[in-house]
Structures are given as structure tokens and as C-alpha cells.
Amino acid sequence: DTEVTQTPKHLVMGMTNKKSLKCEQHMGHRAMYWYKQKAKKPPELMFVYSYEKLSINESVPSRFSPECPNSSLLNLHLHALQPEDSALYLCASSQVDRERGGEQFFGPGTRLTVL
């Protein structure tokens, strides 16, 4: 299985809602990532988990809360978002082994719209 899956594919939420994005991989990767991508732009790194511990937080607002419950799952909890948070949210995973070059495998993304 060389796939990263993400659910839901689409999400519409109001600014007072609480929702969660889910990501799953079964490739045995021990690093998992959340990216935000606006239209016509490259992905922007938000968070990195390595061995289920948060290793990088790119100064993301606290209304985004990541969680890595086990080595295969990654969640992104959303609360009190703003319309400018509307974007494609991508999950990725990779080996931690530097010798493998850090190749990241991406999921199809969740298209989030905040009203």
C-alpha cells in the first residue's frame, strides 16, 4: 500500500464550527506532515510529526490543532476558522531515514471552505 488517504474530500464550515481532517498511511512511515495550499501557490508547511511527536510547527495559529494518535494516523482539528483559511489541506508522509532523501508521499487533499 503506497497511498496516503485523506477524509473528507470536501468540507464547508462556519466560523464557529469545530471540525477535523483525517489522514492515514500504511507505508510504515514515521514522519507525517500537514500542508496548506492556496490556489496557484505551492504548498506551505504547517506541521511535522516525527515518531508521533510534533517536531516542526511553522507558527500556525492556534485555531489549527494537530494530533498524531499513532504512527498511521494524523488529524488536524479546526476551530473558529476564518474565511482566509479556505484552502486545500494536504497530508504527506515519509521515511525519517535521511539516506532515502526525504521523499514525501502526498494525499489527495481536503478542500476546505470557511463561510
Add this chain to the structure above:
Amino acid sequence: AQSVTQLGSHVSVSEGALVLLRCNYSSSVPPYLFWYVQYPNQGLQLLLKYTSAATLVKGINGFEAEFKKSETSFHLTKPSAHMSDAAEYFCAVVQTDSWGKLQFGAGTQVVVTP
């Protein structure tokens, strides 16, 4: 920190013509470099990667890239464009001082005309 620059935000090619997408990197150490493709409303798919094993790297879908240290370049080519190659292409480099951080270029939109 390492970075990449993609020359040309849009490239238009005729079906059957050569595809050439340019990427230059800045790095004080041997870099790990990648080309990713993104089709509309999809995630990123790895086309190929350079990890110092060979300077000419062959990838999927007929793409290849050549690492040229003297020119700090990693340009992507495909001899004959197909309509299905229409997509956004990103060059990326791994940050060696902060493992796990991929630095992406701005992207190049490829349009293929019949």
C-alpha cells in the same frame, strides 16, 4: 537554507513538442531535489528525485531531469508532450538543516495545445 527558483510561471507547448521546465537551486551542500506534479484538484505526485546517486534521473510518465552542479540546475524535460501532461509542476529541495522541510518553488503551469 536551501531554496529553489522555477523560471517561468506558465509554459505552453504543442502536443508532441519538447517539454522543458527550469529549476535552479541554492545550496551549500549536496541537495536532495524533487520534481512533483499536481493535476487539478489533486494532491502532489512525485515525478522523480535526485539524491546524488546519478546526475541523470529518469522518472515516471517519460520525464527526466539532469542535475548540473556547475549550473546549480535541475531542469525537467520530456521529449514529446502529451495532452495529459497539462498540470502544475513544482521543483522542491529538502532543507538539510531542518530535516522534513521541503522548500517548493513557485510552480510552473504547463498548458498543452493540440
